[in-house]
Amino acid sequence: MFSLVFLLIGATMGAINDAKMVHYRLRRQAIIANSSNSWSKTEPIPYFFESGVRAVSEVRAQILAAIAFWQGSTCLNFKEDTTKTKGIKFISGNGCFSTLGRWPYGTQELSLYNLGCNNMATALHEMEHALGVNHQMTRLDRDSYLTMHEDRIVAGIVKEYQKKPNTQTFNLPYEYGSVMHYTGGSAAKVSGQATMEAVDKDYQQSMGGQEPSFLDVQIVNLLYKCTTVTCKTQLPCKNYGYTHPKKCNVCICPEGWGGAYCDQNPAGAVVLTASTNFQTYNIDFGGAASNVAKSRAHVINAPVGKRIxxxxxxxKTTDMENSCGKNGIEWKGKTDLRTRGVRFCGWNVPTKSYVSQGNRAVIMAYYYSGSASATVQYRYV
Incomplete structure (x- = not known):
């Protein structure tokens, strides 16, 4: 499952608050004004655990899984520092927080084991901050995608939603479904009230993500110039894919594309062929709870020149929350599949039809826990 983020390069040192989802968690972010906040691409990023975190095997396992994700998806490497004197120090602090990028003056804290921080999504989110990436909704172009209601946000949290100057987006599109995007009702003074409203109303329940998206990963690889450093030859990747920095013989593909060069259907995809009349297909997808999303693509094809x-x-989904984080159905009807699509779950039952931009569309079914099922009617027009 995949969203977008950015690097903050020009600001002063400081401590700022953070609200993650509906939990009011505090983050201390050191915002550094020069390139010293980037980690080395050639030396492993050191990390270690404070005694309290090390003693809790579940938390430690989630941290190690998050480290494995970022190490496996980028050119960066990590190594536990047995001297406990440098790098990222995983602690059980007052909430979920991380330094933004590398702190150049010794160890830096990343807190997870407290106030609902003990989950894979938060570990991945905070680690992306530690690598130098800020929140999606503070991009300078966010007003084209969001209506912000600062008066509805709890005191002390507003600045977490304000646009940040001197940001890099690497010309990647805005993504509602990024792991670095808050949900639409996060940090609300009144429960159930929207603090952010999507300009495209279809995406109101699609804000936020449980794990890094295609674009979340790509921005880290662009920030560290990963593919140009580790791979001698760049592959002819299609559909906005790019050469995998750790596996130089394959491409990293947007969700909805697969194969070595991102020009095939994803492995295990259900392939459907549209006709002039509505056909029906039943999706039923679920299983045991997992820290990593399980997903299945349903690809619908139509003749060239037609739309779906x-x-x-x-x-029907078992997730009744407003962010469709645990399970749901996702519609991806754009020709550019880099961003996550429109998600449905719980009370958000679609009441209208959706039409693709081209002659290929993708419906993703996914879950971390529980199940998602839907009846799909499709045709070409």
Whole structure:
């Protein structure tokens, strides 16, 4: 499952607050004004655990899984520092927080084991901060995608939602579904009230992510110039894919594409062929709880020059939250599949039809826990 983020380069040192999802968690972020906040691409990033975190095997396992994700998806490497004197120090602090980028003056703290921080999504989110990436909704172009209601946000949290100057987006598109984006109702004074409203109303329940998206990973690789450093030859990747910095013979593909060069359907995809009349397909996807998303792509094809219309007469998910984080159905009807699509779950049952931009569309079913099912009607127009 995949969203977008950015590097903050020009600001002063300081401590700023952070609200993650509906938990009011504090983050201390050191914002550094020069390149010293980037980690080395040639030396492993050191880390260690304070005694309290090391003693809790579940928390330690989630941290190690998050480290493995970033190490496996980028050119960066990590190594535990047995001297406990440098790098990232994983602690059980007052909330979930991380330094933004590398702190050049010794160890830096990353807190997880407290106030609902003990989950894989938060570990991945905080580690992306530690690598130098800030929140999606503080991009300078965010007003084209969000209406912000600062008066609805709890005191002391507003600055976490304000646009940050001197940011890099690497010309990547804005992504509602980024792991670095808050949910639409996060940090609300009144429960159930929207603090952010998507300009495209279809995405109101699609803000935030449980794990890094294609774009979340790509921005880290661009920030550290990963593919140009580790791979001698750049592959002819299609559909906005790019050469994997750790596996130089394959591409990293947007969700909805697969194969070595991102020009094939994803492995295990259900492939459907649209006709002029509505056809029906039933999606039923779920299983045991997992720290990593399980997903299945349903690819709908139509003749060249045609577009695909879909309806969802029925939808049933076990996730009743407003962010569709645990399980749901995702519609990806754009020709550019880099961003996460429109997600449905719980009470958010689609009441209208959706039409793709081109003659190929993707419906993703996914879960971390529970299940998602839907009846899909599709045809070409």
């Amino acid at each position: 219309e879909v309806k969802f007469p029925t939808l």
